[in-house]
Amino acid sequence: MAVILKLDGVSKSFARVETNDITTALAEVNLEMKSGEFISLVGTSGCGKSTMLRLIAGLIQPTTGKLSVNGEEITGTSPSRGMMFQTHTLFPWLTVERNIAFSDRMAGKHKEKASVDEVNRMLKVIGLDSFRKDYPAQLSGGMQQRVALARTLICKPEILLLDEPLGALDSFTRMNMQDEILNLWKENKQLVIMVTHDVDEAIYMGTKVLVMEAHPGRINAAIDIDLEYPRNRASAKFVEYRRQILDMLHFGHKED
Ligand SMILES: Nc1ncnc2c1ncn2[C@@H]1O[C@H](COP(=O)(O)OP(=O)(O)O)[C@@H](O)[C@H]1O
Numbered sequence: 058m059a060v061i062l063k064l065d066g067v068s069k070s071f072a073r074v075e076t077n078d079i080t081t082a083l084a085e086v087n088l089e090m091k092s093g094e095f096i097s098l099v100g101t102s103g104c105g106k107s108t109m110l111r112l113i114a115g116l117i118q119p120t121t122g123k124l125s126v127n128g129e130e131i132t133g134t135s136p137s138r139g140m141m142f143q144t145h146t147l148f149p150w151l152t153v154e155r156n157i158a159f160s161d162r163m164a165g166k167h168k169e170k171a172s173v174d175e176v177n178r179m180l181k182v183i184g185l186d187s188f189r190k191d192y193p194a195q196l197s198g199g200m201q202q203r204v205a206l207a208r209t210l211i212c213k214p215e216i217l218l219l220d221e222p223l224g225a226l227d228s229f230t231r232m233n234m235q236d237e238i239l240n241l242w243k244e245n246k247q248l249v250i251m252v253t254h255d256v257d258e259a260i261y262m263g264t265k266v267l268v269m270e271a272h273p274g275r276i277n278a279a280i281d282i283d284l285e286y287p288r289n290r291a292s293a294k295f296v297e298y299r300r301q302i303l304d305m306l307h308f309g310h311k312e313d
């Protein structure tokens with residue numbers, strides 16, 4: 058089903074009890090996003106990226122404004138909005154394959170047999186087929202991150218929320234995973250919203266890049282990336298997008 062996600066005048070403030078002041082993590086965000094879009098979120102640390110994902114996931118409620126999917130207000134979590142957290146948590150007592158399968162069962166998506174095929178496919182996607190019987194503690198940080206990603210992807214949520222999903226990976230594995238995520242997105246045509254620190258990754262993957270700024274957290278620019286997939290990082294247009302976005306991020310620094 059095609060979805061339209063809307064944020065109408067959404068703000069989120071956090072009270073700090075110790076200092077008796079208020080952090081405006083997000084101020085007056087108005088956005089519309091729909092199935093088939095891949096939104097990259099970039100911005101300096103503390104500009105409200107994770108807060109935005111948590112609001113969309115329904116984990117926290119806005120201070121003002123409203124979030125809705127197809128006109129229905131978001132009031133809590135839903136399996137149709139799947140999130141991979143910045144600091145992921147795998148079940149240490151389950152093997153790699155069971156960590157992945159458990160998530161699928163929780164979402165109530167598959168009967169036992171179908172799930173086995175899906176788990177096998179996900180293990181190939183993340184390139185950890187031969188580690189399926191290992192436990193998280195036996196894996197590197199980057200491998201653990203890929204298992205956490207597979208757990209989120211296997212549920213095929215209509216809205217996929219990824220908070221720096223590839224941050225722990227070496228650059229070669231990272232580029233492979235970017236292509237794998239793009240392949241799944243093309244197949245499932247969901248709405249993906251991905252936070253990344255990597256401007257190249259944001260441009261390489263996104264149909265649109267949202268550039269955010271802090272104090273208060275807000276969206277500074279929405280840049281449509283008008284390039285065919287698969288994208289060439291060395292093309293003149295790609296390089297021009299990179300320059301434009303990096304300029305905006307530096308501007309944000311100077312303002313602080
Ligand atoms: N639960 C919370 N309690 C208090 N302050 C918070 C909480 N969550 C986030 N913040 C504050 O809101 C701002 C935005 O945080 P966050 O969304 O995590 O930023 P980002 O993911 O862009 O680095 C920061 O100043 C952060 O300290």
Ligand SMILES: [Mg+2]
Pocket residue numbers: 106107108143220
């Ligand atoms: Mg964050």
